[in-house]
Amino acid sequence: MSARLTRDNVAKVADLARLELTDADLDRYTEQLSAVLDHAEDVASLDLDGVPPTSHPLPLVNVLRADVVVEGVDREEVLSQAPSVEDRRFRVPAILGEEP
Amino acid sequence: MSAIPSTAIEIAAAVRSGSLSAREVLDDHLARIDARDGEINAFNLVMVDEARAAAAAVDAQVAAGEDPGPLAGVPLALKDNLCTHGIPTTCSSRILEGWRPPYDATVVQRVNAAGAISIGKTNLDEFAMGSSTENSAFGPTRNPRDTSRVPGGSSGGSAAAVAAGFAPISLGSDTGGSIRQPAALCGVVGVKPTYGLVSRYGLIAFASSLDQIGPFSTTVADSALLLEAIAGYDGRDSTSINAPSPSLIESLGEGVDGLRIGFVTELMGEGIAPDVAARVRQAADALAAAGAQIGEVSVPAAAYGLSAYYLIAPAEASSNLARYDGVRYGMRVDAPTTAEMNAATRTAGFGDEVKRRIMLGTYALSAGYYDAYYGKALKVRTLIVRDFERAYADFDLLITPTSPTTAFKFGDKTADPLSMYLNDICTIPTNLAGHPAMSVPFGGGADGMPVGVQLLAPALGEATMFRAAAVLESAAPALDEVWS
Numbered sequence: 001m002s003a004r005l006t007r008d009n010v011a012k013v014a015d016l017a018r019l020e021l022t023d024a025d026l027d028r029y030t031e032q033l034s035a036v037l038d039h040a041e042d043v044a045s046l047d048l049d050g051v052p053p054t055s056h057p058l059p060l061v062n063v064l065r066a067d068v069v070v071e072g073v074d075r076e077e078v079l080s081q082a083p084s085v086e087d088r089r090f091r092v093p094a095i096l097g098e099e100p
Numbered sequence: 101m102s103a104i105p106s107t108a109i110e111i112a113a114a115v116r117s118g119s120l121s122a123r124e125v126l127d128d129h130l131a132r133i134d135a136r137d138g139e140i141n142a143f144n145l146v147m148v149d150e151a152r153a154a155a156a157a158v159d160a161q162v163a164a165g166e167d168p169g170p171l172a173g174v175p176l177a178l179k180d181n182l183c184t185h186g187i188p189t190t191c192s193s194r195i196l197e198g199w200r201p202p203y204d205a206t207v208v209q210r211v212n213a214a215g216a217i218s219i220g221k222t223n224l225d226e227f228a229m230g231s232s233t234e235n236s237a238f239g240p241t242r243n244p245r246d247t248s249r250v251p252g253g254s255s256g257g258s259a260a261a262v263a264a265g266f267a268p269i270s271l272g273s274d275t276g277g278s279i280r281q282p283a284a285l286c287g288v289v290g291v292k293p294t295y296g297l298v299s300r301y302g303l304i305a306f307a308s309s310l311d312q313i314g315p316f317s318t319t320v321a322d323s324a325l326l327l328e329a330i331a332g333y334d335g336r337d338s339t340s341i342n343a344p345s346p347s348l349i350e351s352l353g354e355g356v357d358g359l360r361i362g363f364v365t366e367l368m369g370e371g372i373a374p375d376v377a378a379r380v381r382q383a384a385d386a387l388a389a390a391g392a393q394i395g396e397v398s399v400p401a402a403a404y405g406l407s408a409y410y411l412i413a414p415a416e417a418s419s420n421l422a423r424y425d426g427v428r429y430g431m432r433v434d435a436p437t438t439a440e441m442n443a444a445t446r447t448a449g450f451g452d453e454v455k456r457r458i459m460l461g462t463y464a465l466s467a468g469y470y471d472a473y474y475g476k477a478l479k480v481r482t483l484i485v486r487d488f489e490r491a492y493a494d495f496d497l498l499i500t501p502t503s504p505t506t507a508f509k510f511g512d513k514t515a516d517p518l519s520m521y522l523n524d525i526c527t528i529p530t531n532l533a534g535h536p537a538m539s540v541p542f543g544g545g546a547d548g549m550p551v552g553v554q555l556l557a558p559a560l561g562e563a564t565m566f567r568a569a570a571v572l573e574s575a576a577p578a579l580d581e582v583w584s
Contacts, residue, residue: 004103013463017458018439035516037463042412043411045478053478058296081199
């Protein structure tokens with residue numbers, strides 16, 4: 001059995017997932033996610049030792065193609081969809097504390 | 101205006117023969133959308149100009165003696181998580197506001213190449229997460245058969261568009277039931293093909309080990325026609341099956357004589373409304389009357405399918421949706437640093453249910469909880485695959501309800517996410533196994549709303565599944581036939 005989900009767990013997960021939550025959000029999500037995880041306890045409490053995991057329905061193999069240049073999507077068209085662009089590249093705000 | 105046939109097969113035949121123009125067909129459907137989509141809200145976008153140009157091109161081909169293809173002149177609605185080159189594609193999320201994809205999804209290329217007229221982009225639960233289409237940033241879609249009720253979801257717009265006669269066929273995507281459940285609730289046919297049968301290139305990813313694209317239609321034959329047009333290998337999807345696609349239309353009339361069809365006992369008891377269960381029994385009787393051998397079969401791990409799914413799908417979603425960071429496409433909320441910009445953008449751009457699933461998935465994958473949740477769920481998935489293997493050793497097809505109830509009212513399940521998730525209890529196991537399944541309308545429930553019967557088949561068993569669906573279609577009671 002797993003420990004019950006806490007408000008701190010939800011705050012940490014939101015931070016990892018880059019989501020900002022208000023106090024009211026935290027209360028609500030803690031309650032709702034706990035209900036879902038409680039339901040999932042039927043799985044969490046099963047004894048599944050020796051059962052291999054299935055991550056995918058098909059037996060997958062790497063797909064390779066010939067090393068030949070083919071036309072990709074249009075660079076200007078892709079850049080035209082970005083919120084901010086400079087010198088034909090995506091532009092973002094400061095990353096490591098440098099002046100913007 | 102001349103009478104426009106109601107099915108894709110009839111429309112394509114008439115357009116190919118020159119007895120009906122694609123323009124006339126399109127005008128008729130655009131008029132229906134004009135008259136009623138204000139109320140239904142099936143479409144996020146009606147592609148009037150593009151559709152008119154495509155219809156003119158089809159008519160020009162016919163005039164020049166060329167064959168536009170098997171879907172000639174047939175209006176078709178696209179779920180708005182399928183990329184359309186230069187045409188807004190939103191996933192019904194604010195975070196993709198204004199985005200125009202730089203390419204077409206493979207299925208979009210294929211239906212266009214087959215002569216279909218893409219008529220618009222349909223509403224969905226944001227990023228296909230939901231079972232009612234109430235989670236859309238563009239407002240809910242209404243069930244055309246009773247507008248106080250939901251159309252199901254997540255492909256609620258595609259189901260409603262077909263049920264309302266806005267288009268004879270549409271495409272949706274199904275991760276845990278998102279084609280079959282809205283098909284059942286709206287009273288139309290909906291198909292989730294075998295995982296890998298239809299290319300997902302250009303389908304905006306939700307849970308990649310589960311997502312599959314499939315058709316909606318009013319008739320079984322129209323879904324067969326559309327699935328034949330979109331199935332087949334595509335080198336741009338690394339999960340595409342490199343094998344010949346099943347031929348569906350030619351065997352559609354072969355019946356079910358001698359087929360062994362199993363009644364899944366775990367999915368007929370607790371949680372299934374009595375009127376829905378009664379229709380499924382009636383459907384099994386109809387298959388027996390047509391010569392099938394009906395027996396009971398147990399798929400014990402199906403009982404754990406819902407829990408496993410609601411760990412696996414959010415885990416994959418939390419990874420897939422990491423890409424919406426305000427950098428390359430869609431909206432951005434400005435902030436001094438990139439990390440703050442990422443968080444501000446995601447907080448403003450995602451709706452409630454998407455945030456819930458991202459957090460659930462992040463938690464299920466996080467250190468200390470991975471083994472107990474995600475790891476266990478993957479092992480349950482193995483049990484489900486093994487149970488189905490055993491079931492298909494004795495049976496050619498399985499039969500269950502599609503949805504535990506008929507269409508519910510708006511707001512009934514929004515406050516309690518778990519009650520919404522329970523809608524998917526009958527549809528989820530096939531996604532986990534990667535098998536095909538479809539919903540066929542079979543009369544009404546005690547409230548007069550449509551009931552869907554679900555047929556399940558082993559991987560690549562579509563042809564047999566469609567034969568049984570055709571039998572059910574011809575035996576289906578009228579929607580208003582008294583429930584007993």
